[in-house]
Amino acid sequence: MKGAFLKCIKELVITQHGEDQWTKILATSSYPSNKPIMATATVPDEQLFGVMKEARKILRMSKNQFYDAFADYWICIYGPRLSPRHYDEATNSREFLTMLDDIHGRARRRMRGATPPNIEMRWLDEDTVELTYNSERELILMMTALVRALGRYFDDDIERVDLIDDKTVHVGFVSIADDVSAAE
Numbered sequence: 433m434k435g436a437f438l439k440c441i442k443e444l445v446i447t448q449h450g451e452d453q454w455t456k457i458l459a460t461s462s463y464p465s466n467k468p469i470m471a472t473a474t475v476p477d478e479q480l481f482g483v484m485k486e487a488r489k490i491l492r493m494s495k496n497q498f499y500d501a502f503a504d505y506w507i508c509i510y511g512p513r514l515s516p517r518h519y520d521e522a523t524n525s526r527e528f529l530t531m532l533d534d535i536h537g538r539a540r541r542r543m544r545g546a547t548p549p550n551i552e553m554r555w556l557d558e559d560t561v562e563l564t565y566n567s568e569r570e571l572i573l574m575m576t577a578l579v580r581a582l583g584r585y586f587d588d589d590i591e592r593v594d595l596i597d598d599k600t601v602h603v604g605f606v607s608i609a610d611d612v613s614a615a616e
């Protein structure tokens with residue numbers, strides 16, 4: 433996976449838990465502690481997953497707690513740096529989700545060796561979208577955390593993010609009709 437993920441984890445740990453915790457995590461993981469972390473370099477998945485595992489252990493976080501913290505940082509701080517245009521264009525999480533293909537396509541084109549997931553969207557009804565996760569990795573839990581983070585970023589109407597199976601997530605939005613009547 434691209435070093436951007438590792439850089440994001442590093443910034444998250446240092447700003448929220450302190451430099452000493454990051455040093456501890458690196459010392460116990462298999463990522464070489466003196467190797468610089470470049471956003472566009474490819475980091476072997478085992479090394480990235482190793483850092484995540486050590487981070488969870490040292491920071492005493494469950495998988496979901498860690499993914500939520502990562503997703504908040506990725507969506508709210510790192511993403512706007514990587515893809516400012518998409519943040520300017522989307523005014524809510526429904527719109528942002530429709531741009532995911534474009535965002536990941538751009539990452540694929542601009543970062544040699546990037547293999548972001550292919551996430552298909554299918555509206556089941558007006559307020560529910562089905563996301564189908566196609567990837568060489570098994571990070572659907574991270575995907576659910578990223579969707580929850582989008583709801584927090586836009587402070588909008590994502591009401592539920594349900595994991596259906598290892599490829600499928602349903603995202604339920606507050607019904608437009610309910611939202612209108614609440615505002616009245």
Ligand code: HEM
Pocket residue numbers: 433434435436507511512514515518532535536539545546547548549551567568569570571572574575578579582
């Ligand atoms: C501005 C926002 C985003 C940017 C710039 C972005 C970009 C990227 C990049 C560069 C990768 C690494 C690919 C690689 O190293 O091979 C990645 C992976 C990933 N992205 Fe995004 N992404 C964004 C938002 C999202 C959102 C909202 C979701 C969820 C719906 C998502 C789901 C994932 C997942 C699950 C991966 C892990 C790789 C995998 O499972 O194969 N991303 N993304």
